[in-house]
Amino acid sequence: METNTKISIRNLYKSFGKKHVLNGVDLDIEKGQSLVVIGGSGTGKSVLIKCIQGLLTPDAGSIKIDGEETVGTKGKNLKDMHAKMGMLFQGGALFDSLTVWENVAFSLLENQKIDRASAKVEAVRVLRQVGLAPDVADLAPSELSGGMQKRVGLARAVITKPEIIFFDEPTTGLDPIMADVINDLIVESAKGLGATTLTITHDMASARKIADKVAMLYEGKIIWQGTVKEMDKTDNPYVCQFINGCARGPIKMDV
Amino acid sequence: MMRAHKFENFLRSLGKPLVQFVIRFGELMQFVLQALYHCFTPPYYGKNFLRQLLDMGFYSLPVVGLTTIFAGMVIALQSYSGFARFGAEKAIASVVLISVTRELAPVLSALMVAGRIGAAMAAEIGTMRVTEQIDALVTLSTNPFKYLVAPRIWSGVIVLPLLVLIGDVIGIFGGYVVGVYKLGFNPANYINSTLEDMEALNIISGLVKAAVFGFIIAVMGCYNGYRSRGGAQGVGEATTNAVVSASILILIFNYIITEIFFSK
Numbered sequence: 001m002e003t004n005t006k007i008s009i010r011n012l013y014k015s016f017g018k019k020h021v022l023n024g025v026d027l028d029i030e031k032g033q034s035l036v037v038i039g040g041s042g043t044g045k046s047v048l049i050k051c052i053q054g055l056l057t058p059d060a061g062s063i064k065i066d067g068e069e070t071v072g073t074k075g076k077n078l079k080d081m082h083a084k085m086g087m088l089f090q091g092g093a094l095f096d097s098l099t100v101w102e103n104v105a106f107s108l109l110e111n112q113k114i115d116r117a118s119a120k121v122e123a124v125r126v127l128r129q130v131g132l133a134p135d136v137a138d139l140a141p142s143e144l145s146g147g148m149q150k151r152v153g154l155a156r157a158v159i160t161k162p163e164i165i166f167f168d169e170p171t172t173g174l175d176p177i178m179a180d181v182i183n184d185l186i187v188e189s190a191k192g193l194g195a196t197t198l199t200i201t202h203d204m205a206s207a208r209k210i211a212d213k214v215a216m217l218y219e220g221k222i223i224w225q226g227t228v229k230e231m232d233k234t235d236n237p238y239v240c241q242f243i244n245g246c247a248r249g250p251i252k253m254d255v
Numbered sequence: 256m257m258r259a260h261k262f263e264n265f266l267r268s269l270g271k272p273l274v275q276f277v278i279r280f281g282e283l284m285q286f287v288l289q290a291l292y293h294c295f296t297p298p299y300y301g302k303n304f305l306r307q308l309l310d311m312g313f314y315s316l317p318v319v320g321l322t323t324i325f326a327g328m329v330i331a332l333q334s335y336s337g338f339a340r341f342g343a344e345k346a347i348a349s350v351v352l353i354s355v356t357r358e359l360a361p362v363l364s365a366l367m368v369a370g371r372i373g374a375a376m377a378a379e380i381g382t383m384r385v386t387e388q389i390d391a392l393v394t395l396s397t398n399p400f401k402y403l404v405a406p407r408i409w410s411g412v413i414v415l416p417l418l419v420l421i422g423d424v425i426g427i428f429g430g431y432v433v434g435v436y437k438l439g440f441n442p443a444n445y446i447n448s449t450l451e452d453m454e455a456l457n458i459i460s461g462l463v464k465a466a467v468f469g470f471i472i473a474v475m476g477c478y479n480g481y482r483s484r485g486g487a488q489g490v491g492e493a494t495t496n497a498v499v500s501a502s503i504l505i506l507i508f509n510y511i512i513t514e515i516f517f518s519k
């Protein structure tokens with residue numbers, strides 16, 4: 001029945017102290033699908049991704065990947081789970097103490113124990129895929145612009161050919177042209193690998209470009225989901241307000 | 256009635272920090288146990304360990320050398336002016352030897368390294384935390400305790416005794432310099448007196464202290480960095496906390512270890 005579902009989230013709850021961030025999230029992502037979760041800043045989008053990856057432990061609920069429960073996974077099983085995932089972090093999260101190519105090849109060097117020479121060749125190949133010249137490989141991450149750091153982060157996320165890739169606000173902080181370049185790269189690399197992807201963003205241009213399906217997170221719940229076409233036709237007032245970027249509407253901003 | 260109310264408020268105001276302290280202490284102990292476990296289970300990250308050795312050891316040499324040489328010098332001077340003019344040569348050599356090896360070299364070196372390295376550890380790991388580099392490590396199937404914490408603890412426990420051993424030599428040399436060049440003692444006699452009083456227990460107790468202090472510095476640096484939250488400000492707080500808490504713990508454990516070794 002559920003053979004086509006890659007990630008299945010049911011009734012997910014997460015609070016920090018008195019702050020209820022996730023309030024019963026239900027979400028399914030199909031194999032090979034690109035799902036984009038939209039929502040305002042601070043609505044818990046990153047928390048959702050971190051719960052799926054086991055970086056945060058949810059208070060209640062279930063997350064299944066390939067039909068297997070992952071909440072509470074530890075040790076070797078957690079490693080195996082991470083081996084089939086890649087993640088592009090919001091700020092890149094590149095390791096300052098390593099060079100660009102060592103960042104990209106981190107998994108090859110530390111987990112697959114590939115020798116440094118071949119790992120570097122592979123890293124340079126993937127760097128080229130994301131549009132970076134080989135001479136970038138020996139720089140430190142701090143020497144790169146924001147857009148280049150995103151590309152390196154993307155290269156690090158896809159080098160292991162993961163089945164699932166997460167993108168946390170991949171275009172935030174970039175100019176519109178660089179944002180579009182990154183969007184294209186995301187689509188390209190995900191399609192190339194046939195990966196299932198979960199992207200979170202509040203950038204609607206990005207969402208339209210990347211998404212097979214869009215889901216909206218509001219007050220800790222998924223309040224709407226559908227295709228991009230359905231999104232443009234929906235009369236859901238929350239979605240309308242968000243995609244048109246109006247201050248007026250049912251969504252209240254805490255200012 | 257009024258008074259009972261006030262008393263209750265008083266208890267309450269006392270209660271909250273106390274509860275918080277107990278929680279923090281529990282967190283710290285959990286961190287220590289987890290860190291110890293990962294110190295003794297593979298994989299080991301040799302390169303990270305060597306980098307820490309270099310940072311903590313080699314680059315701390317100037318600081319430790321300067322601190323201990325002046326400590327040895329001032330002890331020679333103080334004990335001469337204070338109490339040991341009569342039969343001074345022998346007494347001062349002995350006082351310098353004992354105070355440098357048992358107390359000054361380990362404690363002063365540890366405090367200096369806490370300021371230098373404990374702070375750097377908290378800042379580096381704290382930055383990695385707030386920029387999600389620690390999360391990135393986990394998603395790349397790498398345990399941050401093994402990759403970041405264990406190499407620092409190993410390095411602390413190994414490097415500090417080595418630094419203190421060097422500090423011992425330099426501190427005693429400082430006493431010798433003051434004794435011979437300022438107080439006019441006979442060099443050969445001074446050296447002889449020093450060698451006569453050289454006891455293994457003095458040196459060993461200092462090295463045991465150093466290993467414990469190295470552990471404290473690394474753990475407090477890592478712990479405070481690891482739990483930092485909230486951007487640059489959080490990292491700044493973590494750095495301060497790492498240095499202050501390590502320094503206080505060093506002084507407390509200095510007393511405890513002295514008690515264990517020397518009170519019979």
Ligand SMILES: Nc1ncnc2c1ncn2[C@@H]1O[C@H](COP(=O)(O)OP(=O)(O)O)[C@@H](O)[C@H]1O
Nearest residue numbers: 016019021039040041042043044045046047048
């Ligand atoms: N580790 C944490 N500890 C405490 N609060 C957190 C933590 N992580 C996130 N939060 C809180 O959860 C809320 C949602 O955060 P986040 O998921 O980062 O939002 P966004 O949708 O912008 O990605 C925020 O209010 C944040 O303060």
Ligand SMILES: [Mg+2]
Nearest residue numbers: 045046090169
């Ligand atoms: Mg976020």
